[in-house]
Amino acid sequence: MYLDPKKYNLNSRVLIEEKSPGHIAIVVKRKSRVIMKDGVRLLEQAIAIQKTTPNIKVSLETYAPICSKTKTFLLSKNINTIIK
Numbered sequence: 001m002y003l004d005p006k007k008y009n010l011n012s013r014v015l016i017e018e019k020s021p022g023h024i025a026i027v028v029k030r031k032s033r034v035i036m037k038d039g040v041r042l043l044e045q046a047i048a049i050q051k052t053t054p055n056i057k058v059s060l061e062t063y064a065p066i067c068s069k070t071k072t073f074l075l076s077k078n079i080n081t082i083i084k
Contacts, residue, residue, distance in 0.1 A: 002027075008049045016049070017061065024049060025061040025082060034062055039070035046079055 003024070005014040015027035026045055028034060046058040060066075060074060061082040071081055 008052045023057045025059045028062040030064055034064050034066045036070050039073050043077055
């Protein structure tokens with residue numbers, strides 16, 4: 001079930017899906033690689049979600065390959081990646 005991104009002070013184009021209670025995934029639907037610039041933007045979005053709802057787990061869900069540098073960066077910030 002997709003959530004309203006404006007509830008979390010995010011752009012209306014951001015897809016947010018509730019995976020389970022207390023777990024939200026930011027969904028990136030594209031085929032091109034997720035690079036470091038995207039990772040920084042995703043981190044900012046995750047911080048905005050956690051400011052609105054503290055103690056919530058945020059993940060990245062994507063169909064695209066993820067750069068190894070970006071993957072380690074996101075894992076260091078406690079953002080797991082789900083590749084479909």
